[in-house]
Amino acid sequence: MIYFKTNLLIILPIFTSIVKAWNSDNHTCALTKPIFSCENQTTILDTCCTPTEGLVLITQYWDTYTGLESEKSFLPLNSWTIHGLWPDRCDGSYGQYCDLSRQYDPFPSPNTTNGKIDGIPVPIWQGGDIITPLLQKYGKYDLLSYLEKYWKSQGSPDWTFWQHEFSKHATCFSTYDVGFEGVPNCYGSIYQNSTEASIIDFLESVIKAQIQYPTYEWLSDEGIKPSNQTGYNINKIQDILTKASGAQPYLGCYGPTKQILSEVWYYSHSLGRPQEGILKPINQTTKTNCNSTQPIWYYERTPGSEY
Ligand SMILES: *[C@@H]1O[C@H](CO)[C@@H](O)[C@H](O)[C@H]1NC(C)=O
Ligand SMILES: *[C@@H]1O[C@H](CO)[C@@H](O)[C@H](O)[C@H]1NC(C)=O
Ligand SMILES: *[C@@H]1O[C@H](CO)[C@@H](O)[C@H](O)[C@H]1NC(C)=O
Ligand SMILES: *[C@@H]1O[C@H](CO)[C@@H](O)[C@H](O)[C@H]1NC(C)=O
Ligand SMILES: *[C@@H]1O[C@H](CO)[C@@H](O)[C@H](O)[C@H]1NC(C)=O
Ligand SMILES: *[C@@H]1O[C@H](CO)[C@@H](O)[C@H](O)[C@H]1NC(C)=O
Ligand SMILES: *[C@@H]1O[C@H](CO)[C@@H](O)[C@H](O)[C@H]1NC(C)=O
Numbered sequence: 001m002i003y004f005k006t007n008l009l010i011i012l013p014i015f016t017s018i019v020k021a022w023n024s025d026n027h028t029c030a031l032t033k034p035i036f037s038c039e040n041q042t043t044i045l046d047t048c049c050t051p052t053e054g055l056v057l058i059t060q061y062w063d064t065y066t067g068l069e070s071e072k073s074f075l076p077l078n079s080w081t082i083h084g085l086w087p088d089r090c091d092g093s094y095g096q097y098c099d100l101s102r103q104y105d106p107f108p109s110p111n112t113t114n115g116k117i118d119g120i121p122v123p124i125w126q127g128g129d130i131i132t133p134l135l136q137k138y139g140k141y142d143l144l145s146y147l148e149k150y151w152k153s154q155g156s157p158d159w160t161f162w163q164h165e166f167s168k169h170a171t172c173f174s175t176y177d178v179g180f181e182g183v184p185n186c187y188g189s190i191y192q193n194s195t196e197a198s199i200i201d202f203l204e205s206v207i208k209a210q211i212q213y214p215t216y217e218w219l220s221d222e223g224i225k226p227s228n229q230t231g232y233n234i235n236k237i238q239d240i241l242t243k244a245s246g247a248q249p250y251l252g253c254y255g256p257t258k259q260i261l262s263e264v265w266y267y268s269h270s271l272g273r274p275q276e277g278i279l280k281p282i283n284q285t286t287k288t289n290c291n292s293t294q295p296i297w298y299y300e301r302t303p304g305s306e307y
Contacts, residue, residue, distance in 0.1 A: 024184040034272030036280060038090035047174035048186035049272055055090055055282065056274055058209045058266040059083035062226075062298065065305040067155040074307030075152060080215045082151040083263065084165040085206045085274065087173040092285035097122045099171035099180040102195055104130055104163040107156070125167075129159040131203070134196055143200075146207060162203070170202040175273040201275060208277035213266050218244040224298065231295025237261070238288060246281030253290035261290060261298045 029049035037044075037054020044050045060080040066073040075081060088094045097103065097113045104125045112119030135144040153161035170176050178194040179185035187194040219225070222240045224232055234251065242248045245266050252263030265286070268279035290296050 024179060025188045027184060027186050027188060029273055032272075034276075034278075036269045036271055038269050041090070046184075048177065048184055049175065051087055051270060051274060052174045053087035053089045053095065053172055054270060055088035055092065055285070056209070056268045056270045056279060057084075057086040057088060058213050058268065058279070059086060060210070060213065060215055060264050061152075061154075062215075062262050062264075063152070063154050064299050065154070065302040066152055068153075068157070069305055073152065073158065075301055075305050076149050077306050078216050078220070079150065080264070082206060082210050084169055085202075085209050086169045088267075088285070095172045096168045097171065099178070101180050102171050102178070102198070103167050105167040106160050107164060108168075109164070122167075125163065129157070129163075131159050131162050131166075131199065134199060135203075138200065140200065143203060143207070147203065150210070151206075165206075166199055166202055170198070173202075173274065175275060176202050205273075205275045205277065209268075209274065209279060212277065212279065213245060215241065215264055219298075226298050226300040228297075228300050231259070231297055232261075234261075234288065234290040234292050234296050237296075237298070241266075248283045249288075250284040250286045251288040251290050253296055257294065258289055258291045259294060259296045261296050 027046060027048035029046070032046060032049050035043050035050055037051050037056065041052070044052060061083050062080050063075060066075060086094065096110070096115070097108065100113075100120070100122065103123055104127070105122070106125045108122035108124060110122070112121050114120070132144065135141070147162060148158060151162060152158060174183070175186060176198040177183045177186050178198050185194050187197045191197040219237065219240060224237060224240065234253075238248065238251060241251075241264065247267060249267070250265040251261065252265070254260050254262055265284070267282040267284055269282055270276075271278035271280065
């Protein structure tokens, strides 16, 4: 209720700019010469055509179970799963929940836009799953079944994770803007509902980027397969993925001695919109946190968790 009151105050003055932005035409990126994001910010003439927060991260998980196997949620055989597609600023810092008019995350984390106690609260979304019905409405059953297979949440329904990623990250990519607070509406008036257009556009972009980074295959081709018997040297894994992807990724490990491998983040610059999926590999800006003195675990999935 408190959220509703504060939002109402904020929304009223913004309303006029949304209306104005609705007529924000002329963002036909096909007519512009594409440039790489983060290589010269002053050359970005149309923020719909090149992301201003243009250090693009392709992020993945290695989980061993979903926690919802009893509800028939399994991990994909021989594949890492999708975490997201993130817009970092060129210096490696980042924003989150950049457009609260597109807040569909039932578990906002952090719960304020700057992650601090005095930040703007991110209202909790209580309207349930909007992505599944949206994809069904537009006949994108193929996309939906791909997401259901490869974009897995742990311990909560997959749609909660998709909506979290969209609201927390996609809203900070200028190329999916829909006219909030005076920014352009990149979708112009072609679509009845630009927000829906931006959601579908983002989901497709995530897939387009992710399929270029087959982590499981890259490791498996070099003999690194999940094992509960043999630990691996993190530098070996880092070298394989650096060679295969074209730049050094960040590898994430957890556990008290940081010996359980669970994440990879690949960094890139995008040629024009990330929607096109033309990504130039860039070295990590966050240093791998895995234990480099002792072998790390790349665990096998829990029996019955894979499909
Ligand atoms: C959009 O482009 C047309 C054709 O070049 C031009 O006449 C019009 O002024 C432009 N509108 C805006 C808002 O830039
Ligand atoms: C960036 O682009 C601007 C405008 O094209 C140009 O004047 C400037 O020299 C460029 N800067 C660098 C570092 O290339
Ligand atoms: C955010 O979470 C913190 C820590 O759990 C809590 O103290 C704070 O009240 C929460 N803020 C909002 C706006 O929900
Ligand atoms: C546009 O779509 C979003 C997401 O489905 C929905 O929340 C919003 O109400 C729609 N806006 C309009 C004007 O129909
Ligand atoms: C790495 O693992 C060893 C042995 O498990 C442990 O003693 C050491 O503190 C770990 N290093 C880090 C940075 O966690
Ligand atoms: C990444 O860093 C390595 C070692 O510092 C360097 O040799 C390489 O050129 C860098 N790669 C890219 C894509 O910047
Ligand atoms: C491998 O070990 C992990 C971590 O203990 C466990 O979750 C998983 O079930 C194990 N897998 C197999 C096939 O034993």
